[in-house]
Amino acid sequence: MGRLAARLSRRIPKVTSYHLFRRRGAMSHRDTGLLALLNQAALYRLLQRLLLRSSTRRRVVRDILRPYPGCRILDIGCGPADILEDLPGDIGAYHGFDMNPDYIEVARRRWGPRGHFACQRMDEVALPEQGSFDIVLAIGILHHLDDRDAGRLFGVAHHALRPGGRLVTYDNVYIENQNPLARWLIARDRGRAVRTREGYEALARQLFPQVESDILHDTLRLPYTILAMRCVKTL
Numbered sequence: 664m665g666r667l668a669a670r671l672s673r674r675i676p677k678v679t680s681y682h683l684f685r686r687r688g689a690m691s692h693r694d695t696g697l698l699a700l701l702n703q704a705a706l707y708r709l710l711q712r713l714l715l716r717s718s719t720r721r722r723v724v725r726d727i728l729r730p731y732p733g734c735r736i737l738d739i740g741c742g743p744a745d746i747l748e749d750l751p752g753d754i755g756a757y758h759g760f761d762m763n764p765d766y767i768e769v770a771r772r773r774w775g776p777r778g779h780f781a782c783q784r785m786d787e788v789a790l791p792e793q794g795s796f797d798i799v800l801a802i803g804i805l806h807h808l809d810d811r812d813a814g815r816l817f818g819v820a821h822h823a824l825r826p827g828g829r830l831v832t833y834d835n836v837y838i839e840n841q842n843p844l845a846r847w848l849i850a851r852d853r854g855r856a857v858r859t860r861e862g863y864e865a866l867a868r869q870l871f872p873q874v875e876s877d878i879l880h881d882t883l884r885l886p887y888t889i890l891a892m893r894c895v896k897t898l
């Protein structure tokens with residue numbers, strides 16, 4: 664390599680998959696400063712353990728996801744796939760994807776053949792086979808996506824679901840007369856696209872005419888507000 668080329672190559676930062684996922688998500692996903700620590704699966708999982716009430720995930724699975732024997736699940740923004748701790752062993756299949764390579768690496772190491780994991784971003788994910796899933800999960804990801812990528816999420820979910828199948832979403836939300844601490848915490852989330860209930864529902868209704876939603880106030884050990892939506896793919 665000539666001297667000029669060597670000098671130039673020192674100036675161009677190496678683009679790793681880590682840099683790629685940070686740079687492209689910059690608008691609706693904030694992970695600089697202290698928040699960058701949460702890109703490490705171990706720290707993200709520790710924070711979840713500290714903040715989540717111990718019964719929350721179990722209740723969400725039992726009352727909202729409602730898996731059944733043999734059901735095939737697609738998890739969009741699966742993170743380290745901790746949800747598998749609470750999913751029954753008799754589901755038919757679990758496929759998860761997430762843009763964070765460390766989360767996916769940890770999920771693969773931890774769960775091995777219990778799941779299929781892919782490191783992919785919402786805006787570049789390949790469409791799964793049409794109608795090949797019974798339940799699609801989007802737990803905590805919509806508030807990281809601008810309206811265009813959120814529209815894509817609903818499109819991927821709609822395509823992946825069989826008729827009668829359902830998409831379940833679960834995100835922090837702004838509501839009227841919100842507990843001030845809940846609002847303060849939500850405004851500091853890594854996801855910069857937190858919406859109102861009406862905002863989330865309007866996005867869902869573009870493809871899913873049948874949407875039910877609940878506001879949950881008791882998911883964390885601190886005041887917090889969550890919107891869970893169930894969107895059914897009509898026949």
Ligand SMILES: C[S@@+](CC[C@H](N)C(=O)[O-])C[C@H]1O[C@@H](n2cnc3c(N)ncnc32)[C@H](O)[C@@H]1O
Pocket residue numbers: 688692739740741742743744745746760761762763766783784785786801802803804807808812
């Ligand atoms: C709050 S975490 C939830 C993770 C997991 N569903 C859980 O319940 O622990 C949000 C996840 O969405 C992922 N994510 C955010 N934007 C994404 C995008 N554009 N494409 C794919 N994954 C994304 C993040 O990497 C993160 O794992």
